[in-house]
Amino acid sequence: MSPVVVPIESALGPVARSAARQAGHITRPQSLSFEFGPPSTPESEENLWACIRKLEPLNPDFVSVTYGAGGSTRERTHRTVRRILEETTLKPAAHLTCVDAPRGEVDEVIRDYWDAGIRHLVALRGDPPGQLGGAYQPRADGYANATELTKAIGRIAPFEISVSLYPQKHPESPSIEHDIDVLKAKIDAGATRAITQFFFDIDAFLRFADQVRKAGVTIPILPGIMPVSNFKGLRKMAQPCGIPLPDWLTALFKGLDRDPGTRQLIASALAAEMCVRLTEEGFGDLHFYTLNRAAHAELVYAICRVLGSRGEAVK
Numbered sequence: 001m002s003p004v005v006v007p008i009e010s011a012l013g014p015v016a017r018s019a020a021r022q023a024g025h026i027t028r029p030q031s032l033s034f035e036f037g038p039p040s041t042p043e044s045e046e047n048l049w050a051c052i053r054k055l056e057p058l059n060p061d062f063v064s065v066t067y068g069a070g071g072s073t074r075e076r077t078h079r080t081v082r083r084i085l086e087e088t089t090l091k092p093a094a095h096l097t098c099v100d101a102p103r104g105e106v107d108e109v110i111r112d113y114w115d116a117g118i119r120h121l122v123a124l125r126g127d128p129p130g131q132l133g134g135a136y137q138p139r140a141d142g143y144a145n146a147t148e149l150t151k152a153i154g155r156i157a158p159f160e161i162s163v164s165l166y167p168q169k170h171p172e173s174p175s176i177e178h179d180i181d182v183l184k185a186k187i188d189a190g191a192t193r194a195i196t197q198f199f200f201d202i203d204a205f206l207r208f209a210d211q212v213r214k215a216g217v218t219i220p221i222l223p224g225i226m227p228v229s230n231f232k233g234l235r236k237m238a239q240p241c242g243i244p245l246p247d248w249l250t251a252l253f254k255g256l257d258r259d260p261g262t263r264q265l266i267a268s269a270l271a272a273e274m275c276v277r278l279t280e281e282g283f284g285d286l287h288f289y290t291l292n293r294a295a296h297a298e299l300v301y302a303i304c305r306v307l308g309s310r311g312e313a314v315k
């Protein structure tokens with residue numbers, strides 16, 4: 001009997017497969033982006049900057065800075081984005097929400113960003129303060145949603161505009177189809193890139209992405225990747241956002257609440273598998289949620305190396 005010849009790629013796991021592909025110089029279009037939050041204390045500012053400096057050499061397409069509900073971090077987000085622009089080689093994008101703010105105030109923030117040299121905004125409606133996942137009441141004198149905000153941004157200056165997308169449905173939305181219609185409205189309003197909420201069910205994401213493409217959407221869709229270094233914290237974050245956590249994920253981290261070292265090892269293996277699979281499925285533009293945590297930055301750095309990004313390690 002002649003031996004069965006297994007092609008080398010299929011004999012490897014996803015991480016080694018990714019490396020083998022790079023060694024064979026098979027390149028894929030791929031971009032990276034990292035999301036940070038504005039710091040609230042001198043200590044959290046130090047943490048943030050340690051993360052930024054760790055990830056900067058990976059040369060991401062952009063980094064984004066979140067905006068607190070109801071404009072609560074307006075000054076801090078602005079200061080952080082400006083500092084990134086002035087002190088690093090990175091291209092910062094500022095998140096902007098319209099919840100609980102009059103149109104005039106939002107317009108002023110948009111103009112301030114343009115005047116400061118920021119050219120990319122992530123346009124969001126935002127959640128009502130203190131009510132993540134609760135009922136939303138737009139202000140009569142405000143922009144009602146991200147579609148109206150996207151239009152307003154375009155009227156003020158020619159920003160690049162990214163918007164949100166929910167592979168497992170926004171908690172307030174009646175259906176996936178409604179979410180896709182909302183995305184199309186945001187694209188008609190001027191959005192050129194969609195960044196997704198984080199998820200762990202890749203098959204569900206791929207089915208959703210297929211539905212989005214079949215609906216005629218052609219803009220880049222960036223899967224949002226959340227490294228799982230703290231499972232308890234992840235569960236708290238996922239629940240109000242309506243993001244299901246699969247049983248296998250719960251099982252993976254069971255009993256490890258007091259063992260951050262093992263959690264970190266499992267988290268990096270898991271995220272590497274997810275990212276390689278997504279890249280193989282044609283979603284090679286990856287957006288990482290860092291939560292300003294050193295553990296996330298370390299993990300993201302390692303995964304990006306697996307994916308073929310090579311930067312100088314920052315001490």
Ligand SMILES: Cc1cc2nc3c(=O)[nH]c(=O)nc-3n(C[C@H](O)[C@H](O)[C@H](O)COP(=O)(O)OP(=O)(O)OC[C@H]3O[C@@H](n4cnc5c(N)ncnc54)[C@H](O)[C@@H]3O)c2cc1C
Pocket residue numbers: 065066067068069070095096097123124125126127144145146147148163164165170172173182185186195196197198224
């Ligand atoms: C990548 C990403 C980044 C985020 N960053 C932040 C952040 O920095 N700060 C923050 O507070 N939150 C942030 N969020 C959370 C987000 O603000 C909430 O999920 C919020 O509940 C919805 O905001 P949105 O922009 O997705 O809403 P929208 O896209 O405006 O959709 C919300 C609802 O408005 C309605 N709607 C919108 N457009 C239309 C239309 N054209 N016609 C009819 N109905 C419409 C629909 O019912 C829709 O379900 C982020 C989410 C993601 C995925």
